[in-house]
Amino acid sequence: MVLQNYVRLQPGQPARLHFSHVEKMVKTITDPLTRRPKSVQSLEFSVDELNGQPVVSTYSIISDKHAQDFAPFLVGEKYRDYDFVITMTGQGFMTQYQVQALLRPR
Numbered sequence: 001m002v003l004q005n006y007v008r009l010q011p012g013q014p015a016r017l018h019f020s021h022v023e024k025m026v027k028t029i030t031d032p033l034t035r036r037p038k039s040v041q042s043l044e045f046s047v048d049e050l051n052g053q054p055v056v057s058t059y060s061i062i063s064d065k066h067a068q069d070f071a072p073f074l075v076g077e078k079y080r081d082y083d084f085v086i087t088m089t090g091q092g093f094m095t096q097y098q099v100q101a102l103l104r105p106r
Helices: 064-068 071-081
Strands: 015-031 037-050 052-062 083-087 096-103
Touching: 015 071, 064 096, 071 083
Parallel strands: none
Antiparallel strands: 015 037, 015 083, 037 052, 083 096
């Protein structure tokens, strides 16, 4: 890991993240099946802490199902009050995410 501009989860390994900002945006990606460019909506979280260490990184979500894990925390920027332990399993279209929200001590 030279640069860690984006958080990359490892299958089966929980990662604890804290988010300082979130933005909804449209970005262009290469479709994995057609290999053609396509536009997708994404949630881009600014990560300021990863596994208890300070970082300057981004956690990008294009999965609708995974984005819904954070929906209750987006209103009023409640995500700032929590750490999120995220465990990814599977790969490709079989990827699943387990998300646990832990209230941060004040």
